[in-house]
């Protein structure tokens with residue numbers, strides 16, 4: 064049982080720079096509580112507060128191109144990259160998802176190494192970190208044969224989502240992209256991915272859910288309930304508009320320069336293809352116990368990218384079992400220790416989950432894993448744990464969801480130090 068001593072109440076506080084980083088300006092923080100947790104496993108500082116402010120879409124516009132299951136906001140990697148790394152350093156994310164850490168690292172003049180077992184992740188992260196101009200997007204789009212008049216296979220099957228003319232264009236785009244490899248083609252692919260389904264006329268589909276691709280049967284039911292049928296939505300103008308919107312923050316040359324030495328790997332986090340001691344900092348968020356179904360929720364995206372669902376299903380770790388999750392994380396943390404440089408830092412973001420009607424704080428599980436590994440000679444120590452709380456009422460209102468009862472309420476961040 065952890066023995067905690069509450070040492071501070073709600074107040075404003077500036078954190079001191081860390082021992083192994085250069086002094087730097089850190090914004091004043093809203094710290095609610097700070098405790099020293101002392102248990103038979105470890106002694107560490109646990110701070111609860113609002114470490115960064117998540118406003119809607121305040122960071123670089125490229126961060127928001129594509130939605131992705133269980134992704135974190137760019138403010139999170141920004142906070143840790145500025146705290147624990149220097150320009151020119153290598154920042155790694157072994158569960159990179161849509162490449163939030165990678166893009167933020169490049170924006171802050173660091174090199175990004177990203178890896179994820181789902182090939183879809185790299186199809187988002189790489190073009191984000193190699194953006195092309197709107198003019199290049201327009202030129203490339205002009206080369207793509209988009210023929211809305213000639214029938215194609217599968218248009219019946221996809222009819223709950225797309226008007227046949229839209230689907231024919233989409234098929235033309237998909238075929239072209241499968242046979243073309245240029246930065247502009249990959250960028251268009253990423254933008255098109257974000258337009259596959261959603262609720263406004265900016266998407267290719269009839270009204271649908273933007274965050275997840277619902278099964279065909281469910282879309283049929285949505286259409287019946289809403290008395291709607293897909294209308295023709297020409298795809299070129301929609302891709303161009305979304306591309307312009309995602310590029311509006313500029314800084315393309317800076318991102319491209321910083322990403323020259325980036326690495327992108329499709330790999331299991333338990334056996335990364337990066338060399339020993341290559342990363343200065345890891346900022347990552349592993350899959351939490353069945354919080355998201357990366358296959359079911361992305362079936363349209365996987366179809367569009369020509370990725371075999373079964374291949375992803377075999378590779379991605381999605382488990383309900385805390386025991387299996389612990390085994391998985393033990394192996395992934397050992398791999399993080401291998402790729403981190405001495406004195407490097409790893410930040411692992413987790414949440415709380417309900418297991419058999421009990422709430423389990425996954426940061427405590429990670430602390431236990433790290434302590435166990437420490438006894439076996441793994442050179443990682445728990446440096447501190449940060450519990451980031453947000454103003455959920457504000458967010459819940461703007462997204463029209465109740466974050467306090469569904470999903471993960473807090474960011475729980477375990478900061479590890481490599482000896």
Ligand SMILES: C[S@@+](CC[C@H](N)C(=O)[O-])C[C@H]1O[C@@H](n2cnc3c(N)ncnc32)[C@H](O)[C@@H]1O
Pocket residue numbers: 131132133134135136157158159160161162163164178179180181184330331332333347348349350351357378379380381
């Ligand atoms: C919580 S998400 C990460 C989201 C990311 N931080 C972002 O902002 O987009 C977890 C990621 O872990 C990946 N994943 C699941 N099992 C994996 C494994 N065995 N090895 C590597 N990645 C895995 C999933 O594909 C998913 O992209």
